[in-house]
């Protein structure tokens with residue numbers, strides 16, 4: 527999991543030297559980390575964002591190596607021509623851009639059409655050797671009929687009818703977009719590899735708080751008074767980005783790769799946050815005092831381990847998320863109210 531330091535002396539000896547890759551959604555949480563790791567490994571990166579002049583993308587231009595090897599271009603997911611232009615001449619594509627919302631209209635069509643356009647553009651380029659798609663655990667695990675002792679692995683797919691019935695349009699959109707990617711890649715002869723991250727935590731490079739960071743922020747800033755009776759798997763953002771780069775570089779990589787460290791009950795999450803940051807109003811009560819505690823499920827990360835990945839503990843990812851909020855001024859730095867504060 528170690529990468530070269532991000533200076534151009536290191537880049538001169540790096541595996542990406544002489545290769546240009548496109549990262550869609552470059553300014554987002556995971557996209558920014560993928561760009562950072564690719565620059566550290568010597569790649570030349572073409573990042574797509576919706577508005578290259580927006581100040582929210584300034585962090586990309588400040589990354590080590592960006593001045594020499596990063597260009598940004600504007601591309602909406604519904605603009606096939608802009609995606610084609612961004613991908614033309616590239617050796618690889620990391621397709622991370624996607625709406626992250628439960629609004630069905632905003633979610634499904636851009637996710638699916640954008641993914642098809644990216645695969646088509648890769649096929650037409652004649653230069654792209656592999657496309658890495660950022661799918662999600664949401665395309666894998668939403669299945670009410672899975673037995674509790676079944677280990678969730680890459681063979682699992684979310685139940686589309688269940689997603690529709692529960693109005694989980696994000697998971698529905700991610701599952702349908704991933705299916706569309708597999709179909710289009712098979713039809714167009716594109717080498718596609720998919721990463722399915724679970725809920726991502728850890729320091730943000732971008733200035734804004736995205737949906738997955740809000741998951742933790744609400745437990746620290748007083749906006750959530752209780753925690754849910756729910757379970758979720760977690761992974762560090764650097765590991766999520768690392769997984770993308772690994773599956774791009776490993777010649778034999780193929781299929782889907784679940785990217786997860788550990789499954790936690792929300793009670794575990796608030797306990798970790800309270801232990802390291804007792805100064806914040808972390809909720810102590812579950813919103814559901816009637817039903818039995820939701821059981822943890824097991825998720826396999828064996829395929830990425832087989833590629834040499836070592837996962838950062840989820841507690842460390844949560845800790846670093848909060849430190850990042852403090853450093854960005856999103857949370858005030860308060861005096862610790864207990865002596866438990868220490869490195870996780």
Ligand SMILES: NC(=O)c1ccc[n+]([C@@H]2O[C@H](COP(=O)([O-])OP(=O)(O)OC[C@H]3O[C@@H](n4cnc5c(N)ncnc54)[C@H](OP(=O)(O)O)[C@@H]3O)[C@@H](O)[C@H]2O)c1
Nearest residue numbers: 551554555556576602603622623624625662725726736738
């Ligand atoms: N974070 C997680 O916990 C997690 C877990 C599993 C999978 N994922 C997947 O990882 C990918 C990145 O998510 P993230 O967490 O990094 O979210 P994020 O910070 O919200 O980034 C999403 C990116 O997608 C771009 N985007 C959204 N709609 C677009 C559109 N119509 N046209 C062009 N670009 C569009 C955004 O561009 P703008 O900057 O222009 O808005 C942004 O760069 C997504 O595919 C998401 O489904 C995330």
